[in-house]
Amino acid sequence: MTEATLIRKGLFRKVLRAILMMVSIAIAFFIFAVLGAVNKAFNAGVDVAAANRLVTVNAINFTVSMPYAYYGRVQGVEGITHVTHANWFGGYFQQPANFVQTFAVDPESYLDVYPELILPPEQREAWLTTRTCLIVGQALATQYGWSVGDRIPLNSNIWQQADGSSAWDFDICGIFTAEDSSVPTNYAMFHYDYFNESLAFARDTIGWMILTTEDVSLNDQVADEIDAMFANSPAETETTTEAAFSQAFIEQLGNINLILTSVIGAAFATILMIVGTTLVLAINERTKEIAVLKTLGFQSGRIFRMILTESFLLSLIGGGIGLGLAAGLVVLIAGAFQSFLPGFGMPLSVVWQAFALMIGFALVTGFFPAFNAMRIRIVEAFGKL
Amino acid sequence: MTDQLPLYQLRDLSKTYTRGKESISIFKGLNMDIQHGDFIAIMGPSGSGKTTLLNQLGGIDSPSSGQVVFEGKRIDNLSQGDLAKWRSRNVGFIFQFYNLMPTLSAAQNVELPLLLTGLSGGERKKRVKTALEIVGIADRAGHKPRQLSGGQQQRVAIARAIVADPKILLADEPTGDLDRATADEILGMLQQLNTELGKTIVMVTHDPSAAKYAKRELHLDKGEFVERGKTS
């Protein structure tokens, strides 16, 4: 027998109680880790954003477009290396449920602004020269089983062609990948010209512009200059860094961070109180036993440490189980929806946060029982039979 | 050897409890020596302070004034931490209600005090086995307390008290919860520990026939000692 035996026997003194506490803790950490992974996936765009990349949108809202002419004017701004533009196509394949994230872009400049996208040279050539070319991200191509050479129609749930049709025919002439797996490749792009010329309405407008600056330090100056250029026009602009833009995009979906934090916070507060109270009562039950240990010569500090270790064990076992189950679920989901949720996975940062939380949880729930145990006075404890 | 020096010297020992404005004196100005190898039975009416006195001897309670001197050194002024260390080296406690850990087996209960020593696992096992054999309960080593009778539990508790080879055994009504026959077995065992292994024992009891196993009887009444010769 060692001290570890004593600690284990103490924790599992009432097996059912110990298991129930562990299950509660496991649930809290399960929620924490799963929601943490979801939150991370939503914020993936913010993380992959390049620091010197700016986005110019209509000041009203990023869903409102602006004149194509702006593109030409922005190109003249000092401190810019590349500018490109994009339109939201709102595409689907065959039926609306088969959502395909599609942009109409300027072929060459778009690749200049997003150097992290990789296209083999011959495909790049085809992309730049073929009017009906659609380049598809690897994840999306995998999802629909598309390959280079396929001819596919995509419908738009926003736009219409002059002939009344909402379907565009495309030739897949390239499949792009990314250097880093956290960069999404779950979308497709085609020529702005092909798009613009066939439109029934709203021709010669662009959804947003993306530009890179020579240096991060020029970001503010460039942004101010662009926005000043279009001030007091019918379509004023707002230029922000890409990271801020991604954040704004997320906030459009509701303040996910706040919601997640509230859910996690509520779960933890509840379970913290339950486990904390249960531990205090459990130690009270053992007052006499602890008094016996002290009588035998166990030091108060040692008793404190032993009881605190019990709560650490409880937190780490419960939290570990919850984290493990969450990781399993996330891996399962990520595998099943690989193309739809490219950034989804169990981020290491969430795992570390979970461990830090477990330690915090153990300290908060274990301190008072351990402190009470440490302060038990032998004679008084034996007095109350 | 420290034979010239008594094991314990109680000097002018007083214990007073104050409850609000009231103060109750349990005993006042007690003086007593306990020699090595003695077996003392402390008797007296309920509430006379027997347990309180035993707690002073065991260093789990401190006197209001006076001194408890053990092997020539005061223990009444030690810090809590030093007292704990002192207890683990010198004192074996035996309680009326055994006070075994319900989650530990008999052998593990006996091993508890040895966790405070530097002994190896193997050495601890050997000592536990010896202690259990001395009290005649080695065959129940793996049993939990609730699987043992009162008498058997008290044997385990005695094994726990002697396993670290303390200089003094303090027993508070060790047979208070046992029937006559079992009580006699336990008392016989304490007597054996005293005569054969030379353990010094101080035992508190209500029971005159239990006291007969001791070498000396002390009566505590109204805060004072009255010594009586053995009546057998």
Ligand SMILES: Nc1ncnc2c1ncn2[C@@H]1O[C@H](COP(=O)(O)OP(=O)(O)OP(=O)(O)O)[C@@H](O)[C@H]1O
């Ligand atoms: N913590 C305390 N506060 C106040 N009074 C106390 C306290 N502990 C004990 N006493 C009182 O001290 C006196 C002696 O108590 P003690 O337990 O030593 O008696 P005892 O001789 O062992 O009695 P018994 O034979 O019933 O065990 C009693 O009157 C008791 O009420």
Ligand SMILES: [Mg+2]
């Ligand atoms: Mg008593």
